[in-house]
Amino acid sequence: MNSKTENKKGYNAVIGLEIHAQLSTKSKMFCSCSTSFGKKQNTNICPVCSGQPGALPSINSRAVEYAVRAALAFNCKINNKNIFARKNYFYPDLPKGYQISQYEEPLAINGWVEIGFKDGSKKKIGITRLHMEEDAGKNTHNVNESLVDLNRSGIPLIEIVSEPDMRTPEEAVAYFKKLKTVLEYLEVCDCNMEEGNLRCDINVSIRKNEHEKFGTKVEIKNLNSFRFVEKALYYEIERQTKMLENNEKIIQETRLFDSSSGITRSMRKKEEAHDYRYFPEPDLLPLILNESFIQKEKDSMPELPDKKCERFMEKYLLSFYDADVLTSDKDISKYYEDLVSYIKEPKVCSNWMQAEVMRTLNEQRIGIKDFKLDHKKLGDLIRSVISGDINQNTAKEVFNEMITGGASAGEIIDKKGLKQISDLTAIEKIIDEVISESMAQVQQYRDGKTAVMGFLVGLVMKKSKGKANPAVVNELLKKKLT
């Protein structure tokens, strides 16, 4: 367990997530329209996805492959017989008046993922079901009119429904992040949360202790960032706690999170909830997935984050935490492995990745793919530290210069004359000068006050303008003083 699960008032939260992930197929779920994002409104549409009279859906088999891959990665049991169902409701962004989804016989059930915490502990989160469905269009509301864009209508989605296994906002975020990582590894979802590729609905209730039955749950709809999930949960747990403390009854409802004010607002009560009138989609035959199809998908599965994390721990002798951080992003893990194969030294590489590289990515809000230094450029810099040409502090300066300018590590070191002095005679000369100028401290050292060593090293470094190799200085100075 990563932290205490009850809040100050002693309440426990019970959290479940429903995650919608757009599959990154080139065409839509039930027609051949393009799925590309950012096109002019209502240009990626056809009779099928705009709900014209008489149009019929036909299944995009690539979308089914992607969904099966995801279900396998989440350790689900795949149903051989898949039934699509109609979910009926009226909304302008829903051109047919129903969404083709799955209800009674979803693609997959009974899966799980494991989330890990800094202390190395892990927790399994159950996945109730994973099913395929189509996305709706998008409404835009202006002052006097509302407009509908159907470019998104019919884009394939998978909905992944968790068990109510999470107890804190941190666990919920860790689970959401883990799903994103796995989907990215599988290359079945672009996971661009700003474009809405990956969205999340939360179910949350609270109770006084872990043995009580679940409290009344509240649903929070349509969150598209980890930060919002965390904020919404903190707010909602606090709100429900206050209500129970004031002896108020929590009502089952759907709420919306307002990201600007950080609070949730009621959208509709249980009585106003839709009756979706699910029934089997008569326009599609049952989709039969035979074992050989499933096996083929199993065989083409890439190495997944959990496996990669284990391998990193074993092969590169990293801690769970380090391995977890490095494997939580597919591209970062690849960069890391390229770096290690270029210069060896896995631990040093891990430190560089987690400190300088990831700090820079965060500051610049970019992914490793857009990082200015490829693994060779960074590798050359790390190599000059290992070889003793520059020390760690200088290296950080050089790194900062590399990511702003365009020069290589070698060029910057040469140009600025940063190369360390490792030449023994040159260093010996400086040491001799320092010894003659600091007789008092030298005497103290010889009297047993070894702590003064640091002061003497400092003087040598200062005289060398920081370029003397500290290791060499230490060694030589010791020799001279004894």
Next chain:
Amino acid sequence: MDLLKLSIPTLAKMLREKKISSQELVSFYLERIKKHKKLNAYITVLEDAVNKAKDIDMKGIKNDDPVLRGIPYSLKDNMLADGVKTTCASRILENYIAGYDSTIAKRLKDSGAVLLGKTNMDEFAMGSSNENSHFGPVCNPWNEKHVAGGSSGGSAVSVSAGLSQFSYGTDTGGSVRLPASFNGVASLKPTYGRMSRYGIIAFASSLDQIGPIAKNIEDLAIAYDVVSGHDPKDSTTSIKNKDGMYEYLIKEVKDRENNFSRKTVGIPRDMLIGGCSKDVLNSLEQSKKVLTDMGFDFVDIDLPNSKYALAVYYIIVTGEASSNLSRYDGVRYGYRTKDYEELKDLYSLSRGDGFGDEVRRRIILGTFVLSAGYYDAYFSKAAKVRSLIKKDFEKVFEKCDSILMPVSPVTAFKIGERTKDPLEMYLSDIFTVSANLAAVPSLGFPAGRDSRGLPIGMQLIGKHFDEKTLFTTAWMIQKQKPEWFNNIATTVKEKKVIE
């Protein structure tokens, strides 16, 4: 020579021999359509069809061209043809212009057949008499005070009144066979999955099936051949090879007329007790006699769950229709009310004004049978009984190769006679819905007249994907009873196009 008596193969021959042009043929029908306007068979007439025919004449019709090249036909107004108004006989789609071709329209276009227009129907194919049209009822050309039958009334009348060489309707619970029988023409409700539904305005998707209507069996076979077969755009279509039915009839059956292997026909006697008029029962016996004389064997059969068929049917069709008709919401196309402030009003007023009474009734019923808490008691239970009905047929077909029975217990009733009581109207489908529920094919053929001169129709129901037996049997009946076929109700004198 009476053009109205000619079959498609004869016309095709004449077109190739240049004894007639496609333009003459098309003009002939367009002229007749004008003269018979009060039958109200068409919603949209395509005057431009003449130019299409001219084009075809200019390019010429060669021997190996498809047999339908240059021959005029009509489509029920729930089938989309690119650029043509498709109303589904509803106010809500009154001005809807189709933006794409249905698979049937595409296949007919490719064959070179010429579309004359879109025929009247019950709104959204919901009805048995064709009195539920936004554009008014269709009249029966044999007696204009009587109904044409529904829902494909316009299509059936376009053939029976000589307003088209052949036509297509859709049959969800009898909507092709019933009007065809009321009009004295032949029709087919193929096995579910034979015909692509792509571009057909859906009523009840799990039952809807396109059916050809023609005045004789060879025309019916040709009309069936050209549009049947797998379509990647409709995943419920079968990948089974389609039969070349016309070829089969003229090559295989014709040559072996005398030693054609006789088959067994079943009659569900219990179902027919009570309700059937005397004339209809007499006609059934006549058909039986024709077949017996040719050496067919007859057995009595029992379809024990058929008594639930009508109830099951009206639960399934209303449930599916309530969902299928959700897209007509006034948002993207179709009728939209002007008086709305909120979204809810836009929906309820557009749909309330746009749909007629029967359509609204079925949407309400369907919404109810699908709603949480009632789903299990209605829709889900109906689906279970439906599979029992299917099993009944499977069992019966162990004993016989086809089933012979009337299409309807009575002949065409008077306009207005059943409109006050929806339940009585629903009873019109009592003999037809079972074939749809069981997804099996049923061929309707004309079998004489009743005492008032109104046509009587019989149907042959066959095994799953065994249209062949039905066509063969009907073909043989036509040989024995030619007077039952090729009858056109015409009161208006025609000037002769050719001597």
